[in-house]
Amino acid sequence: MKKIRTIGVLTSGGDAPGMNAAIRAVVRAGVYNDMRVMGIRRGYNGLISGDMDDMTLRSVSDIIHRGGTVLQTVRSPEFETAEGLRKAMEISKVFGLDAVVAIGGDGTYRGARDICRLGLPMMVLPGTIDNDIGSTEFTIGYDTALNTVQDAIDKIRDTAYSLERCSVVQVMGRDAGYIAINVGIAGGAEVVLVPERRHDLMKDVIKPLLEARNRGKKHYIVVVAEGAGKAMEIADEIEKRTGIETRATILGHLQRGGSPTARDRVLASIMGMRAVELLRDGSINRAVCVQQGKIVDIDLCEAVDMKKSIEDNLFEISRILAQ
Numbered sequence: 440m441k442k443i444r445t446i447g448v449l450t451s452g453g454d455a456p457g458m459n460a461a462i463r464a465v466v467r468a469g470v471y472n473d474m475r476v477m478g479i480r481r482g483y484n485g486l487i488s489g490d491m492d493d494m495t496l497r498s499v500s501d502i503i504h505r506g507g508t509v510l511q512t513v514r515s516p517e518f519e520t521a522e523g524l525r526k527a528m529e530i531s532k533v534f535g536l537d538a539v540v541a542i543g544g545d546g547t548y549r550g551a552r553d554i555c556r557l558g559l560p561m562m563v564l565p566g567t568i569d570n571d572i573g574s575t576e577f578t579i580g581y582d583t584a585l586n587t588v589q590d591a592i593d594k595i596r597d598t599a600y601s602l603e604r605c606s607v608v609q610v611m612g613r614d615a616g617y618i619a620i621n622v623g624i625a626g627g628a629e630v631v632l633v634p635e636r637r638h639d640l641m642k643d644v645i646k647p648l649l650e651a652r653n654r655g656k657k658h659y660i661v662v663v664a665e666g667a668g669k670a671m672e673i674a675d676e677i678e679k680r681t682g683i684e685t686r687a688t689i690l691g692h693l694q695r696g697g698s699p700t701a702r703d704r705v706l707a708s709i710m711g712m713r714a715v716e717l718l719r720d721g722s723i724n725r726a727v728c729v730q731q732g733k734i735v736d737i738d739l740c741e742a743v744d745m746k747k748s749i750e751d752n753l754f755e756i757s758r759i760l761a762q
């Protein structure tokens with residue numbers, strides 16, 4: 440196989456804290472290994488339009504602590520078409536790209552799989568706050584989002600306590616409940632609703648709240664993953680059916696911003712470095728992931744098809760400890 444000398448790096452899909460740390464690692468590890476590194480702007484759209492430039496050691500100075508992504512990002516419908524992929528292949532040849540490191544979520548993985556099948560060597564790193572990538576136990580950005588949401592719930596708890604209210608907090612996660620169940624445990628929520636488990640309003644929300652009241656509780660936190668319901672509607676129902684004064688908070692995009700935690704920076708740095716070393720050693724079309732606590736790499740196509748689920752015992756832990 441041809442030696443990899445020029446690599447591109449891009450971020451795609453929703454931004455996630457730690458993406459900058461991953462870009463920095465790819466650039467610096469690339470330069471260290473005598474590669475030319477090109478920063479591709481605005482995700483796969485940049486690969487289609489040739490929106491890319493050389494990156495140097497200094498172009499990634501002072502970004503490790505910044506949220507978002509300096510390369511910017513998009514979700515690219517064009518890259519899902521045969522024509523978009525064809526244009527991207529042409530551009531990658533024109534710019535002399537031997538491989539591309541793509542950092543993002545499941546859409547990014549599918550895009551990488553599709554273009555690697557046309558012959559552009561790819562490497563993917565998991566970057567999403569949702570933690571919903573089947574091949575990896577942890578994604579870059581998830582830990583920061585957990586901590587951001589946790590901080591918000593702690594603040595909401597202060598006011599819920601003072602006014603003896605119930606607060607319903609809607610958190611991100613798209614179709615996944617990893618953020619919800621984990622902040623539910625960390626924040627002592629009485630009720631956690633996730634998309635992976637269907638819920639019945641009376642049995643799974645109203646009854647546990649009334650039971651908590653009967654055990655002497657005077658304020659309550661309900662965490663609802665965005666894929667499991669709407670905080671406003673649930674809050675209305677709770678107030679109507681229990682008489683407990685209830686407020687709703689939708690945390691929204693503040694969950695995606697902010698300086699990455701140390702854990703996310705380290706994960707991104709190790710993964711970025713690993714991606715470059717794999718390419719240097721001739722491995723292509725791999726997904727870098729965390730499995731059983733270790734950083735490993737697996738076949739990209741296999742990674743795209745992998746599923747994971749929330750461990751059942753987390754729901755039991757959450758329920759028992761919220762008593």
Ligand code: F6P
Nearest residue numbers: 453544567568569611612613695
């Ligand atoms: O995938 C990350 C994520 O923040 C999801 O949790 C959320 O559903 C979605 O992106 C929101 O996307 P947008 O920023 O396009 O509204």
